[in-house]
Amino acid sequence: MVHQVQAAAVSLTQATEAGTVYRREDVAAIAEVARRYGMGVHMDGARFANALVSLGLSPADITWRAGVDILSFGATKNGALAAEVVVMFDKARAQEFAFRRKRAGHLFSKMRFLSAQLAAYLADDLWLRNARHANAMAKRLAEGLKSNAAARILHPVEANEIFVNLPESIIRGLEADGFQADHWPGADKTLLRLVTAHNTKEADVAAFIASAKRHAARTNERVA
Numbered sequence: 001m002v003h004q005v006q007a008a009a010v011s012l013t014q015a016t017e018a019g020t021v022y023r024r025e026d027v028a029a030i031a032e033v034a035r036r037y038g039m040g041v042h043m044d045g046a047r048f049a050n051a052l053v054s055l056g057l058s059p060a061d062i063t064w065r066a067g068v069d070i071l072s073f074g075a076t077k078n079g080a081l082a083a084e085v086v087v088m089f090d091k092a093r094a095q096e097f098a099f100r101r102k103r104a105g106h107l108f109s110k111m112r113f114l115s116a117q118l119a120a121y122l123a124d125d126l127w128l129r130n131a132r133h134a135n136a137m138a139k140r141l142a143e144g145l146k147s148n149a150a151a152r153i154l155h156p157v158e159a160n161e162i163f164v165n166l167p168e169s170i171i172r173g174l175e176a177d178g179f180q181a182d183h184w185p186g187a188d189k190t191l192l193r194l195v196t197a198h199n200t201k202e203a204d205v206a207a208f209i210a211s212a213k214r215h216a217a218r219t220n221e222r223v224a
Contacts, residue, residue: 009040009069014062015051018154019138019161023055024062031067040093041067046074046084049131050159064089075121079130079198083117130198134160137196137205144209150216154191162194166212173215179208 010030015021022030031041043063045051048071052059063071070093073085088094101107108114121127138160145151145164154163166174168190171181182193196205 007037007039009042010034011042011044012068013044013046015047015054015159015161019159019163020156021051021054021158022062024057024066027062027066027068035067040069042070042072043068044072046072046077047159047161048074049078049127050135053128053131054135054158063087069093075118075127077197078121078127078134080117080121081114083114083121085118131160134196134198134200137200137202138162138194140202141194141196141205141208144205145212148209148213148216151212160196162196164192164194165190166192167216170212170215173218174208174211177207177211179211 010033012022012027012030014027027041027043034041048059052062055062062068069088069090071087071089073087075083075085086097088097138157142153142157142162142164145162146153150167150170152165154165163184171190171192174181182195183189184191184193194208
């Protein structure tokens with residue numbers, strides 16, 4: 001219908017907004033359906049490095065070999081400053097991309113200064129080391145929270161995001177101790193999203209866990 005935007009591509013977020021990751025077979029299955037309907041496949045890889053190290057595969061395994069046409073290769077959420085890369089695995093699709101970038105307002109003046117970060121980001125697998133550390137901190141934080149009877153982890157922790165339900169009294173206690181909590185939009189006030197990063201310190205993770213346990217013990221809170 002002329003009154004509707006025509007579907008042209010399927011876009012996958014890797015890692016997902018729930019902090020989980022698509023397996024290679026998941027991506028391939030979705031790509032197969034997209035091809036059946038004549039659509040392309042785009043991968044939003046803002047946390048691509050986190051997903052990659054979680055799966056233990058090569059970048060090719062979960063992108064073009066699985067049927068992905070275009071990858072938004074993120075760096076900003078893994079240590080860089082406003083630096084992203086668009087990777088097109090089909091050269092034919094890239095022919096007019098420079099014009100599309102200009103038309104969309106993404107051709108920044110002196111872009112080379114932002115882009116220069118990527119040389120250091122990729123050198124000696126820094127991007128993978130950053131992601132491994134962030135993922136490891138997330139797992140450590142999740143395990144610490146799981147030992148707390150007042151905490152309920154909603155999704156498998158496969159990258160660097162944790163979704164956890166905590167009683168409001170514990171959340172208030174954490175905030176009083178100086179921790180900032182990201183209350184997930186659209187949910188009740190007890191659902192938090194916790195995100196670890198390349199520079200998250202083990203001591204900070206331990207302090208967060210200790211604070212949550214301390215406030216749970218004071219109020220004798222339990223999750224239903």
